[in-house]
Each structure stands twice: as C-alpha cells, then as structure tokens.
Amino acid sequence: MTSPRTSPARRPNVLVFFTDQQRWDTTGIHGNPLGLTPVLDGLAGDGVGVDQSFTCQPVCAPSRASLQTGQYPTTAGVFRNGLALPRTAPTLARSFRDAGYATGYIGKWHLAGDHTSGPVPEEDRAGYEYWLAANLLEFTSDAYETTLYDHDGTPHHFDGYRADALGSAAIDFIEQGRGQTQRQDQEQEQGQEQDRRPFFLFLSFLEPHHQNSRDDYPAPTGYSERYDDPWVPSDLAALGGGNWREHLPGYYGMVRRLDEVLGQIVNALDEQGELEDTVILFTSDHGCHFKTRNAEYKRSVHDASLRVPTVLRGPGLRGGVRLPDLVSHVDLPPTLLDAAGIPVPDHMQGRSLLPLLSGADPDWPPEVLVQISESEVGRALRTDRWKYGATAPGLDPWNDARADTYEDACLYDLHADPDELTNLVDEHAHDRGHDCAHEGILAELRERLAERIVASGEPRPPITARRTAGAERR
Structure with a gap:
C-alpha cells in the first residue's frame, strides 16, 4: 500500500538530523537574535516549522528509544539511561527496511545499555544495515578526536571537529552509497548488481551536549569568542543560578557549527539531485537548563528541559507552514513513515503530523505527556x-x-x-x-x-x- 502523497515509482529518501541537548530557543525561528541557524531557518521557511515540540522524556536514552520506536519510553522498555532497547523491538529502521529502503545510522546510539561505550553488537542496532556509530559517543570522542565503529566493529578515527566528522560521514553515505549498505557494496564488488534504493539515514550528533569528561561545551576553535556577550534566554536570566554564564558562548558556538554542517549536507543532497526527493527532519533529544533547576542539565519538567526545535522539509512538507499544535517525540516516527508512503504500524503511540497540515485531524490532542526518570x-x-x-x-x-x-x-x-x-x-x-x-x-x-x-x-x-x-x- 502506497500513500497518495508519494509516487509508487519514487519514494523519498528520509534523513534525520538529530542533535543532543539543544534548546528550542537557540534557533532564529524561535526568536534567537544571534543568527545561529540560518540553514535550519531556511528549511523551516520552505517546509514545516513545529512551534511547540517536546521530548517525552528529558534524558538521552529514553528520548532516543521513543524516536526509534514511536513509543513512550516505558512502553519501549528504556525508561532511563543505561538500559538497552529490546532486541526484538519494532523500530523505524525495520519499517523502512521492510518497505525496501536502505537504512543507515551514523553517530551516537546510546541504546545498547552500559555494557559498551564503543562498538555496538549487530543485534543491538535496531535493524539498521549501514552502521558507523558509537554507543556512548561522549566517551569515545572529544571535540577534535572522534572514533566511530563500523558494521564489523572496526574503529574509524576522524581528525577535525566532531560535528564535521559526522557530517562528512553522512555526505559520503549520500554521495558514494546513495543508500547502498555495506553488504550491498561487497556484493557489487563481487559482480552482483543491486538496484538503487531510497535511503533512511539517521544522523545523530553529540553537539551541543557538554563534554562529560570535563563538564565543558567545546565549540570549534574561535567560535566561543563570537558569543562572548551572548543573548540570554529569559528563564536563565530570571533564575540567576546555574552555570550558563560560563557555558553559553561555547554552547552557541556548537549550535552554529551544527547549522553549518546541516548546510553542507543540504548542498550535497542538492548536488546529487536528491534534495527535492528527501524528507529532512531536524530535532533534538531534549533541552538544557544549565543547572538552574537541579544539579545537572535536564531531567526536569520545565520547558528548558523539554522543548526542542523541530523542522521538517520535503515532499508533502513544504510551504513555510508554522504548525501551532503541541507535538511529542512519539509523533515524529509515524510522520516520517507517512511522508514516505509507508503504513504506520499499530504499535506506534504517536500520530502523523501530515493530516494536521491539511486540517484533517480535528481530534489532535491538546496536550503532550512527559515521563520523568532518574531525578x-x-x-x-x-x-x-x-x-x-x-x-x-x-x-x-x-x-x-x-x-x-x-x-x-x-x-x-x-x-x-x-x-x-x-x-x-x-x-x-x-x-x-x-x-x-x-x-x-x-x-x-x-x-x-x-x-x-x-x-x-x-x-x-x-x-x-x-x-x-x-x-x-x-
């Protein structure tokens, strides 16, 4: 069954550009005056900007489990950090793969439990075929030292800034493989021709999350200095405590570089003739309150922890729409499947946003549910x-x-x-x-x-x- 929104002959590629610990108000579309996100703002201006988008659990692993499954963290079996996504969980990767997509994952995983920080066993990869990732990227990398592990668990070391390394890996996937998996590459070398398939690529950054080993926000060289006199969100200024005075310049510098990497990927898609046939989702796992609400950066019910930037652009997601409805992370996986013309499985607990864009979902919930753990x-x-x-x-x-x-x-x-x-x-x-x-x-x-x-x-x-x-x- 194919959705009428997409041609059966040409299903769109799907790219998720996923950041870590990024507040919604770091973006121009949400009023940040520093010009940190011109590329993202442009995608929103041509696509769909979700004005009120919320994680359903403000900590890394649970929010990631929701995005991989379309389920609440307790349903997905990952209600806190340190838990592995069940190996038989129905996931986005499996839905896309079963629909004929080549699936790829690059970057931070954080869903293989605490038994490993680096290589992720194949059975813990949720069905992704192409693999270049680390379970806990915060512990296998620093700002200018990045190690990712491929399908066979072989380490790959990257020079340069970490976000650039992940962006370059994604561009290689787009330009060289264009949806070909590592196994397909091996088969082609053996003379077995494979048809080109649309791809589903999940690109997961660590930025602008702090560097755990030293509780710092390491922006690229020279970027923190650009924001030495930063614009301060009103909640941080009013609360007064925390460590935002020390860390906002670096945090903003990391956000700025992420947007530049996003621009490079958009350009690569355009040069490959794939941009107009690619659904792009930009979002983050949770926000950051800079220790103003508790002794760390999230795990609270406040919008600084919960609210994230979310933008979609691609076939069926155009027009510069600003969506005012409240949206949860559990709504994003069914939206991606729907946009690709793939039936949304019954296990998903969210709802596709596409009917909202045509005004065809009058029963959209007027609230979002959030689960809190660890704190x-x-x-x-x-x-x-x-x-x-x-x-x-x-x-x-x-x-x-x-x-x-x-x-x-x-x-x-x-x-x-x-x-x-x-x-x-x-x-x-x-x-x-x-x-x-x-x-x-x-x-x-x-x-x-x-x-x-x-x-x-x-x-x-x-x-x-x-x-x-x-x-x-x-």
Whole structure:
C-alpha cells in the first residue's frame, strides 16, 4: 500500500538530523537574535516549522528509544539511561527496511545499555544495515578526536571537529552509497548488481551536549569568542543560578557549527539531485537548563528541559507552514513513515503530523505527556497554557519505571509565567483549607494526566493533592 502523497515509482529518501541537548530557543525561528541557524531557518521557511515540540522524556536514552520506536519510553522498555532497547523491538529502521529502503545510522546510539561505550553488537542496532556509530559517543570522542565503529566493529578515527566528522560521514553515505549498505557494496564488488534504493539515514550528533569528561561545551576553535556577550534566554536570566554564564558562548558556538554542517549536507543532497526527493527532519533529544533547576542539565519538567526545535522539509512538507499544535517525540516516527508512503504500524503511540497540515485531524490532542526518570518518578502534562507535574515521593527514580499513585508536584501558568518561576502548587499547599483559585484547574489536569497515562499503556493511577506543604519547590 502506497500513500497518495508519494509516487509508487519514487519514494523519498528520509534523513534525520538529530542533535543532543539543544534548546528550542537557540534557533532564529524561535526568536534567537544571534543568527545561529540560518540553514535550519531556511528549511523551516520552505517546509514545516513545529512551534511547540517536546521530548517525552528529558534524558538521552529514553528520548532516543521513543524516536526509534514511536513509543513512550516505558512502553519501549528504556525508561532511563543505561538500559538497552529490546532486541526484538519494532523500530523505524525495520519499517523502512521492510518497505525496501536502505537504512543507515551514523553517530551516537546510546541504546545498547552500559555494557559498551564503543562498538555496538549487530543485534543491538535496531535493524539498521549501514552502521558507523558509537554507543556512548561522549566517551569515545572529544571535540577534535572522534572514533566511530563500523558494521564489523572496526574503529574509524576522524581528525577535525566532531560535528564535521559526522557530517562528512553522512555526505559520503549520500554521495558514494546513495543508500547502498555495506553488504550491498561487497556484493557489487563481487559482480552482483543491486538496484538503487531510497535511503533512511539517521544522523545523530553529540553537539551541543557538554563534554562529560570535563563538564565543558567545546565549540570549534574561535567560535566561543563570537558569543562572548551572548543573548540570554529569559528563564536563565530570571533564575540567576546555574552555570550558563560560563557555558553559553561555547554552547552557541556548537549550535552554529551544527547549522553549518546541516548546510553542507543540504548542498550535497542538492548536488546529487536528491534534495527535492528527501524528507529532512531536524530535532533534538531534549533541552538544557544549565543547572538552574537541579544539579545537572535536564531531567526536569520545565520547558528548558523539554522543548526542542523541530523542522521538517520535503515532499508533502513544504510551504513555510508554522504548525501551532503541541507535538511529542512519539509523533515524529509515524510522520516520517507517512511522508514516505509507508503504513504506520499499530504499535506506534504517536500520530502523523501530515493530516494536521491539511486540517484533517480535528481530534489532535491538546496536550503532550512527559515521563520523568532518574531525578524522580514523575509524569507531566504540557498544554498550551498549563504545565502540570505529578510525582511519587519515596520511589527509586533509577529502578522504578512508574508509580501506582502520584501527587501534585507543580503547576505553572505559562501565559502569565512563561519562565516557570512560580509554582502554583506551593500556593495551593499553603492555602489548603481555604478557597484556592487553582483548585478547579488542578482537578481538571489531574484527570487529564491520568487519561494520558492510560493512553501511554500504563494502569490508571490515583493522582492526589500534595500531602506536605514543605516539599522542595520545583
């Protein structure tokens, strides 16, 4: 079965350009005034810019599991870092491969558990054929030292800046293989001709994630200096703490170089005559709050952790559309399949964005669900106006994937308080026994959150008012 949006004779290539720990407001389309992302802004101007796009788990492995499966992290079996994606999981790579695509993965994987930092066993690659990656790229590379491992586990060492190395590998894939897998290359050398196939390439960067070994944001040489007097997002300026003063210049320099690499790949596609037949998705796994909300960079319910830039461009995804609806990571895999004319499998828990572009999905959910692990066992709901979070005190956020019951943790009015500075649950907890202006809102959001938890595949939990007024402010 082929979607009417694509020709049965020519299915589009699909390229995912995936960054790590990139806030939505690093981009020009979201108001950053520094000119960091002219290429991405141009793709949005000609394609589809998703104005409100959110991870469904603000930490590396769970968000990556969602993008590979179209499922929530608990359903996919990767609710925190250190867990491997189940080897039999239905994945994007397998869907594209079964539809006749050549599939390739380049860069950071982070879905083979903690048993390896470098080579990933073939059975842990989720069905990708071409492979040039490292499980934990942050531990097999530095800014100017990159090691990736091929299909056979052979290391390949790259000089130059890390993002450039990954971009060059992607261009080689496009120009030399154009969808040919390593096994196909070997067969061709033996005289067995193979038809050219459309490709699905997932290109996964570490930038602009910090370098773990020294808690630094190493931009290319000379790039940090360009942003010594950076524009400061309003939440960081208002909160005042954290380490953004030290790290924003390097962070912005990394974002700038990523956009330049994106430009090189777009040019390569154009030179190969593939650009107009390629669906490009740009997104990130989660954001970054620079230790203003907790002792590290994410794992919180705030938009600085959750909201990411998302742009699509390609056949069926043109016109400079700005999509206002709230979108979750689980919606992106079905969108890619739909754009390629491949039926969306029933196991995926998200919905394709393509019907939204034609106004044909009046039942699109008015909120997104977020799962939180490692810092707490929590669930959150993000609507256009409200951010509501519930947590399960006393559980182990490293070992407990979910809770049987939750209680109020936070409520923010995003219209009045877009930087999420005033937790209205604190007000309610202190005013208990009196008429609270937000009791009706809390009751409604508890119900909506419970419904979304059920829809994600978990049992319906009771969600109650916070039991103690002295809990830590969020």
